[in-house]
Amino acid sequence: MLQANQLSYRIGNRVLLNGVSLQARAGELLAIVGPNGAGKSTLLKLCARELSPASGTLDLQGKPLLRYTSEQLALLRGMLHQQNNMTFPFRVGELVLMGRYPHYGAHPAVADYAIAEVALDLVGMRAFSDRIVSTLSGGEQQRVQLARVLAQVWDVPNALLLLDEPTTGLDLLHQHHMLDIARQMARRGHAVVAVLHDLNMAAQYADQLLMLKSGRREAYGTPRKVLTAPLIERVFGLPVQLLDNPCHQCPLIVPIPNFQAAFSH
Numbered sequence: 001m002l003q004a005n006q007l008s009y010r011i012g013n014r015v016l017l018n019g020v021s022l023q024a025r026a027g028e029l030l031a032i033v034g035p036n037g038a039g040k041s042t043l044l045k046l047c048a049r050e051l052s053p054a055s056g057t058l059d060l061q062g063k064p065l066l067r068y069t070s071e072q073l074a075l076l077r078g079m080l081h082q083q084n085n086m087t088f089p090f091r092v093g094e095l096v097l098m099g100r101y102p103h104y105g106a107h108p109a110v111a112d113y114a115i116a117e118v119a120l121d122l123v124g125m126r127a128f129s130d131r132i133v134s135t136l137s138g139g140e141q142q143r144v145q146l147a148r149v150l151a152q153v154w155d156v157p158n159a160l161l162l163l164d165e166p167t168t169g170l171d172l173l174h175q176h177h178m179l180d181i182a183r184q185m186a187r188r189g190h191a192v193v194a195v196l197h198d199l200n201m202a203a204q205y206a207d208q209l210l211m212l213k214s215g216r217r218e219a220y221g222t223p224r225k226v227l228t229a230p231l232i233e234r235v236f237g238l239p240v241q242l243l244d245n246p247c248h249q250c251p252l253i254v255p256i257p258n259f260q261a262a263f264s265h
């Protein structure tokens with residue numbers, strides 16, 4: 001579906017990404033993890049074609065990403081951004097319907113309204129349809145933005161769904177609900193790539209993990225393969241103990257912080 005080879009990106013002399021490769025496959029949820037500033041969002045923006053790589057190649061469904069028109073791309077990939085600043089007083093229903101914009105001409109069809117409602121239902125926000133988006137809480141807005149992106153790719157087989165820190169601002173239930181939706185979208189045949197900070201959530205929901213540090217790929221593979229205690233300690237600078245998650249077939253990471261040194265002076 002999406003094949004990224006040896007991507008590099010720099011701003012001025014600063015190298016933000018250095019030779020990173022990944023494959024987002026239909027049916028799979030790929031999580032990008034790593035410390036603050038590792039290059040995760042930059043990588044996602046390259047995959048969305050919001051940025052252009054300094055070197056390396058990106059192919060979507062076997063065709064170079066560069067060769068798609070913006071209209072074609074809008075039909076094939078949806079992106080949930082880390083921050084969505086709402087300048088206009090849109091209502092929730094209107095905003096989600098905007099996700100359908102690439103699909104219709106002058107006016108939305110009955111099917112577009114129906115898909116927007118399905119998406120709002122999925123995120124549990126249908127009752128908020130008439131509310132002005134900016135009056136919602138941060139977590140509610142995040143769920144509405146997800147509904148907009150879900151509506152965009154809902155009926156596009158093999159679409160690419162890119163989610164940048166989708167669980168930010170969500171309570172415990174909705175963090176899990178968000179990642180469950182992401183995984184279900186993958187199971188429907190989409191390729192889903194999500195930037196995540198919580199390694200335990202990544203272990204529980206992702207099929208594949210890509211771990212970045214300082215713009216480089218540190219590890220890539222299944223959660224069990226990638227999430228080892230020495231690697232996590234080296235990449236995040238935090239000792240951890242790894243247990244078997246008693247409820248799910250994945251590792252459980254228990255951080256063992258020791259910050260006393262910082263206060264010893």
Ligand SMILES: Nc1ncnc2c1ncn2[C@@H]1O[C@H](COP(=O)(O)OP(=O)(O)OP(=O)(O)O)[C@@H](O)[C@H]1O
Pocket residue numbers: 011014016034035036037038039040041042043
């Ligand atoms: N426009 C810019 N100018 C200069 N540096 C930038 C710019 N955009 C990003 N960076 C730097 O590039 C690095 C990678 O940024 P990026 O947002 O991709 O990191 P990230 O892994 O998503 O971080 P976080 O987990 O904090 O969201 C950071 O050090 C950031 O400060």
